[in-house]
Amino acid sequence: MHDLLIVGAGPYGLSIASHAAAAGLDVRIFGRTMASWRENMPRGMFLKSEPWASDLSDPAGRHSLAAFCAREGLPAEHGRPLPIEHFASYGLWFAERAAPPVDQRLIGGVRPAPGGGYEARTEDGEVCRARAVALAVGVLPFTEIPAAVRGLGDAHVSHSSHHADLRRFAGQDMTVLGAGQAALETAALLAEQGTRVRVLARSSRVNWNTLPPPLRRPWRESLRAPHTGLGCGWRNTFYARTPGLFRRLPEPSRARAAADALGPAGAWWVRERVERAVDVRVGHHVESAELAGGRVRIRAATRTGEELRFTTDHVIAATGFRASTDRLTVLAPELHAHLRSLTDGTPYVGDRFETSCPGLFLAGLTTASSFGPAMRFVYGAAFTAERLVRGVERHVRSGRHAAFPAQSQPCAEPVRSGRSSE
Structure with a gap:
């Protein structure tokens, strides 16, 4: 039986694996390395966070994004957006050098193991057992599509995270819902x-x-609005x-x-691209949407x-x-029955990212209501990895496990991890 099984091989999963291996834990990590960054974002997109705030985390701090870019001769400068493909390549480089080998298979389901701990079934049917499990599944399992358009079918509605290539929409009339970076950059690329x-x-x-101010500023300016990995200001300092x-x-x-x-x-660098070429209608919400002659009315x-x-x-x-x-949905029903939720519907986690099921840990977006907005970004991976691994060590040493009802349901479909929001 392994000490820790990690589901998801994005920035959070890789960072947790690096810290867990360094702590001497017997760890396995499953998932397609940086898959959502490589396969769910169109070419031409950029990382919104500053390069210096986008490091994956290894305990020695030797495998930063800056170190990768210096090795590859790529720019990683403050105030200069970094192409997404460079960040994805950095994640692959980190995985090869700072984390245990990634098993590229997807996990079909996680359930309690007879006698304690957990068992996870891979997409091809192998069962792996571990004393603890960390879910670092990113954001793709949590995509939100407004109810008014949800029933149009895949041919007529999709989520912005579903597209690696926008060329399929060439020559069409497109409508993008939203006012955040994903909406605006997608519209600009279209x-x-x-x-x-x-x-x-x-x-x-x-x-x-x-445009962010220079990293080196007069001390009065820095004191008034200090730099953080989430932007300038004292409130962001608290979050970060x-x-x-x-x-x-x-x-x-x-x-x-x-x-x-x-x-x-x-982002500042996409504003001109949007304003010169995109019809932006603010203050509107979709009342209804229906198919008419193969199009959406x-x-x-x-x-x-x-x-x-x-x-x-x-x-x-x-x-x-x-x-x-x-x-x-990767969790079996008997685990869901024991999971405590917060009032906003997100999972409860303790001070070391452990859920109400002993030995089951969460990372990333699912923990934002517990540890703050930093958990929505790659920037939160360092704090998460260090503290979560300490929780796993404590759990493994204690030998605790919870009692669950007997298995009654088959495992879910393989979970596909996703990127942290940008």
């Missing part, structure tokens, strides 16, 4: 390939991030540097911050009741993710 595209957003305006303190806030305050802090905004409205009607070929929902407990 327009730049000659596709007619509009952005429809519920918010009253599009927020744009500004003290997730442990964030967890001590009252649960309603944590939930509000997780949902609203660092809200939808476009949409009726949208403002808060004052003004209507907008149009027909489009395809809707891309860049409307984020909802990391609710019920969407952890």
